[in-house]
Amino acid sequence: MGLLGFLVLVLGFSSSSYGAISQLNSRLIASISRKGPYIGIVVPNSFELSPLLQSPTFVLDHKFPYFDFAGRRFRIGKLENQKVIIVMTGLSMLNAGISTQLLLTLFNIKGVIHYGIAGNANPELQIGDVTIPQYWAHTGLWNWQRFEDGPDDELALESSGDYTRSIGYLNFSSYNNNTKSSKSVSNLLNNVWYQPEETFPVNSTPEVRQHAFWVQVDNTYFEIAKKLEDIKLNGCVNTTCLPRSPIVTRVRRGVSANVFVDNRAYREFLNSKFNATSIDMESAAVALVCLQQRTPFIAIRALSDLAGGGSTLSNEAAIFASLASHNAVEVLKRFISLIV
Structure with a gap:
């Protein structure tokens, strides 16, 4: 059964x-x-979904165009002649994880492609570029250390194996202004230590936890992504054009958390600490669910803003989110056409 x-x-x-x-x-x-198996396509929000639904290469199934369940709409059809089921998750790790789990539980899915927009933490890339990270991590699971404890002090519940210092930490005082008035201010926020997720793979013993911080995308999918680097992408929104034409590139790492990062200092920390390029709010949740369900996955994220480092007036996503969404869909379509 x-x-x-x-x-x-x-x-x-x-x-x-x-x-x-x-x-x-x-x-x-x-x-x-x-009628499967299908490729599952997981997308966060409606503005990222719309360019895909409007694509002439996406054709709804004439008999079962969609299936509504648990507040989600699963659209059934073909994209680039591949059988697909598309689900929009909504914002955040929670919604992305629930939607991905429902997709894999209800339907015959052979692999998952997640796509959308992201903030950029890599100074070598620019808005409009489409990134395909090899590894994803959830950087929003913390053990917040008590005041005056330091890196050599054991974390609460660390001895029982619930928490670890192996991944590293963020010290908030590193970002205090060095002014005369601030030198005597205590760092009451102290440190937060990054933690791995507890995972329970479907083929392991129930309730026996494993741990995962960096989750690798499927090797075959990542190899296919090599063939995407020649895609010509749009670089203009009306009369506003980017300094160069956007590119498609495989990168080492992306990170996710329930945080919209519009802060230069934290963006630079994520890049220097974790070698992260793409910063978003969903991809790691999709990665972790697929890891537990032993399902191949990959995430495609187009850079819509500089995560706090560009315009002094507003976040660039207000201008370039639509461009980034369309670029992500163009890469998705080419990628799915290459899957055997």
Whole structure:
């Protein structure tokens, strides 16, 4: 019995039961999945989704164009002649993780492609460039150290194996202004130590945790991404053009957290500490769910802003988010056309 069949058996067939998969829905899901396997496409927000839905190479399934479940709409069709199911997650790690888990639980999915826009922490790249990181990490899971404890002091619950100092920390006093008035100010915020996620892979013993900080994308997908570097991308929004034509590039690392980073100091810290390029709010959640479900994945993120380091007036995403979204979709379409 598959996972879906087990869920139906346990939850029952009544559509009025909370959390249940009704008979009608279970039949629809089975009918959709029989046409698979599909590539799952996970996208955060509507402005990133719209260019994909408007693409002439995306064709909805004539019989099952979409399936609504648990507040999500799963669009079924073909993109570049590949069978796909597309789901919009909404903002944040929580929404991205839930949507990805539902996608993989309900349908016959052979791989996941996540795409969207991101902030840029890499001074060698510019707005409009499309990045494909090899590794993703969630940098929003912290152990916040008590006042006056330092790097050599054990963290709370570290001895039990719940937390670690192995990844490193951010010391807030490193970013205090060195003025006469601030020299005597205590660093009450002290340090925050970055933590790995607890993971529970589907093929491991239940409730026996593993840990993951850097999650690697699928090797085959990452190799395919080499073939994307010749794509010609748009570099202008109306009459506002970028200094050079945007490029597609594979990079080493991207990071995610429930934080919109519009701060130059933290952007530079993420780049120097973790060698991070792309900064977003969803990709690591998709990566972690796919890691646990043993499903191949890759994330494509177009740079929409400099994460606090560009314009002094406003974040650049207000101007370039639409350009970045379209560039991400162009790369997605080429990538999916290359999957065998």
